[in-house]
Amino acid sequence: MDPALYASFFPGFSGKQCVVYKCVVENSMEDFDAWLKSAIETYGHSAFNFVGAASSSIQYAGPTLQSAGLRSLEQGDCKLGCVGSKDFHWRTGIIFSGIVKPGVPSFAH
Numbered sequence: 001m002d003p004a005l006y007a008s009f010f011p012g013f014s015g016k017q018c019v020v021y022k023c024v025v026e027n028s029m030e031d032f033d034a035w036l037k038s039a040i041e042t043y044g045h046s047a048f049n050f051v052g053a054a055s056s057s058i059q060y061a062g063p064t065l066q067s068a069g070l071r072s073l074e075q076g077d078c079k080l081g082c083v084g085s086k087d088f089h090w091r092t093g094i095i096f097s098g099i100v101k102p103g104v105p106s107f108a109h
Contacts (some may be wrong), residue, residue, distance in 0.1 A: 006038035019047045026062030040075055048072050049081040
């Protein structure tokens with residue numbers, strides 16, 4: 001099920017905006033852009049939490065985690081979050097600082 005569609009069910013029950021959690025693996029950047037446009041315009045979402053591919057050893061034609069995050073921030077009133085495993089990211093040296101710039105609305109989970 002499309003995560004934007006699924007997340008659209010909750011505001012009616014809770015009265016609050018839902019954070020849309022999505023893996024950014026797509027067939028192309030254009031496919032991601034179409035999904036993002038639909039999530040914002042059709043379902044009214046403005047808070048996103050993106051994750052990358054399950055494996056960094058496979059190359060995908062669609063966006064990287066960083067390019068997907070930056071694309072969402074270009075849409076105006078969108079907020080971007082991330083989920084990270086402290087142990088995994090300390091072991092691998094992966095840092096999220098390249099995704100969100102100081103002063104850009106964001107959140108961490």
